[in-house]
Amino acid sequence: MKFHVITLGCQMSAADGAETAADFRRRGWQATAVPAQADAIFLTTCSVRRHAEERALSLIGRLREWKAQDPRRLLVVAGCVAQRLGSRLTKRFPHIDCVVGARHAGHYAEIVAEALKDRISASPQAMPKPLATPRGAGIPLGGPVQHLTIIRGCSCACSYCIVPSVRGSESCRPVEEILDEAHARIQNGARELTLLGQRVNAYRSDGMDFPDLLRALDALPGLRRLRFMSPHPTLCTDRLAAAIRECRTVCEWVHLPAQSGCDRILGLMRRGYSRQQFLDTAERLRATVPDVVISTDIIVGFPSETETDFTQTLTMLEELRPATAFCFKYSARETTPAAALADDVPAPVKEKRLAAVNAAVERLTRQALDAQVGGIVEVLAETSTFGRTRTGFKTRWQSPAAAGDLISIRVNSATRRTLLGDINEPNTP
Ligand code: SF4
Incomplete structure (x- = not known):
C-alpha cells in the first residue's frame, strides 16, 4: 500500500501529517511523493481562516479525478475541516472514503486502518500487520529541524477563533512520552x-509546567536547539523568561501574538490583555533575554475596527519592534462569538489596512536584518547552503556545509527576508 500525505494550514496540521506518515510507515505502508503512484491520499486540513478552508475544499474537489482513475484508491480527509464539517464533507464529496476530525489527531493512522480495514484487505497491496516497534521508532528521518506536538486543542476563548470548537480543550501529552x-x-x-x-x-x-519541560528537554544529549510555537502572552511568566535565558538549547526567539494594539478591539477579541500589558510582557522578556527577537501576529479589520483603532495597532508595532509579523484580514468563522458581530469593515478597507500593516512590518524586518550585517551569527544548517540563526533569521551561504551542523556565518548583506554570508569557521563539532 503506497500513501501520499498532503498537509494544508498551520504547523500543527503539518506536524499531524508528519506523525501520521510515520505511523503509516510503522504499519508497513510505503510513502510516495507522487500522488499518481499512491493507493491512498491522506489530507490534513485547516479551518482557522475561511481562505484555508476554501483551499482544502477546492483541493478535495480536484482529487475527484485522481480517485476516478482507480476507484480502489482511498481518500482520507483529516484535521479541522474534517472535524467541523463531518458528514457534510462526504455528502458534498462522495469520493472521500474516510473523514477523521482534528480531535483524533495523534491517532489518525489507527482510526483510518480500522475504518477502512475491509477496503484495505481487499486491496491488491493489502496493508501488513503493524510492526512490533515502540512509539517513536517509526519517526522518519525528518531532517535536522523537526516539530514535536506537546499540547492538542485550546482552552482559551478568543472570540474570533474556531480552534477550541474544532480541536477541543487543551490536552497535554505526558512528559515521558514527549x-x-x-x-x-x-x-x-x-x-x-x-x-x-x-x-x-x-x-x-x-507536576511540570512549560519552563520545567524546557529544562528537561534541554538536558537531552544531541539536541542543539529548542524553539516553541505559539506562546500566549498572558502565560509568558518570569519563570519562562528565565528558562529561555538559562537553557543552552532554547533559542532567543519568541513568537508573541498581539493581534491588535487597541484595547477596545483586544477586549472584543477576548485576548485577556491590554495593549500596555502586552508591551510590558515583551519588555520583560527583553530585559531577561537581552538578544531575544520577537515576532507577532496581527488581525486587521476586526468587526467595528475604526481608523483610530487601526492606527493604534500601527503605533503598537512601532513600540514592539518585531522582526517579522504574520498579518491577516479578519474573516468570520461560523460558531465563534465574533461571528455574531457585524463584519462591518468593508473589504477594500481591510485590504488597505493589511497593505499598511505589511508595509510597516517589511520596514521593521529590513531594519532587523540590516542590524545583522557585518556581524557573525550561529546558524544551524538545514541544507548545505541554508539555515536559520538562533533568532530565527533565514540565512544563505555559498560553500556547502553538512546539514545538521552548527556553523558560524559572517553576514555580508541581506535581501528582503534573508541574510547572506560566508562560512566563518566551524562553531561546534
Ligand atoms: S489562544 Fe486564542 S487564537 Fe490561539 S488557538 Fe486558542 S482560542 Fe485560538
Whole structure:
C-alpha cells in the first residue's frame, strides 16, 4: 500500500501529517511523493481562516479525478475541516472514503486502518500487520529541524477563533512520552525541535509546567536547539523568561501574538490583555533575554475596527519592534462569538489596512536584518547552503556545509527576508 500525505494550514496540521506518515510507515505502508503512484491520499486540513478552508475544499474537489482513475484508491480527509464539517464533507464529496476530525489527531493512522480495514484487505497491496516497534521508532528521518506536538486543542476563548470548537480543550501529552519522542527524533537526525501547541506555554502535566519541560528537554544529549510555537502572552511568566535565558538549547526567539494594539478591539477579541500589558510582557522578556527577537501576529479589520483603532495597532508595532509579523484580514468563522458581530469593515478597507500593516512590518524586518550585517551569527544548517540563526533569521551561504551542523556565518548583506554570508569557521563539532 503506497500513501501520499498532503498537509494544508498551520504547523500543527503539518506536524499531524508528519506523525501520521510515520505511523503509516510503522504499519508497513510505503510513502510516495507522487500522488499518481499512491493507493491512498491522506489530507490534513485547516479551518482557522475561511481562505484555508476554501483551499482544502477546492483541493478535495480536484482529487475527484485522481480517485476516478482507480476507484480502489482511498481518500482520507483529516484535521479541522474534517472535524467541523463531518458528514457534510462526504455528502458534498462522495469520493472521500474516510473523514477523521482534528480531535483524533495523534491517532489518525489507527482510526483510518480500522475504518477502512475491509477496503484495505481487499486491496491488491493489502496493508501488513503493524510492526512490533515502540512509539517513536517509526519517526522518519525528518531532517535536522523537526516539530514535536506537546499540547492538542485550546482552552482559551478568543472570540474570533474556531480552534477550541474544532480541536477541543487543551490536552497535554505526558512528559515521558514527549521526552521519548524527542529522544527518538534526535536519534533519527533532529538537531532542532520546535515544540507545538495552540498555547504551547499552557503546558502542564505530571507536576511540570512549560519552563520545567524546557529544562528537561534541554538536558537531552544531541539536541542543539529548542524553539516553541505559539506562546500566549498572558502565560509568558518570569519563570519562562528565565528558562529561555538559562537553557543552552532554547533559542532567543519568541513568537508573541498581539493581534491588535487597541484595547477596545483586544477586549472584543477576548485576548485577556491590554495593549500596555502586552508591551510590558515583551519588555520583560527583553530585559531577561537581552538578544531575544520577537515576532507577532496581527488581525486587521476586526468587526467595528475604526481608523483610530487601526492606527493604534500601527503605533503598537512601532513600540514592539518585531522582526517579522504574520498579518491577516479578519474573516468570520461560523460558531465563534465574533461571528455574531457585524463584519462591518468593508473589504477594500481591510485590504488597505493589511497593505499598511505589511508595509510597516517589511520596514521593521529590513531594519532587523540590516542590524545583522557585518556581524557573525550561529546558524544551524538545514541544507548545505541554508539555515536559520538562533533568532530565527533565514540565512544563505555559498560553500556547502553538512546539514545538521552548527556553523558560524559572517553576514555580508541581506535581501528582503534573508541574510547572506560566508562560512566563518566551524562553531561546534
Ligand atoms: S489562544 Fe486564542 S487564537 Fe490561539 S488557538 Fe486558542 S482560542 Fe485560538
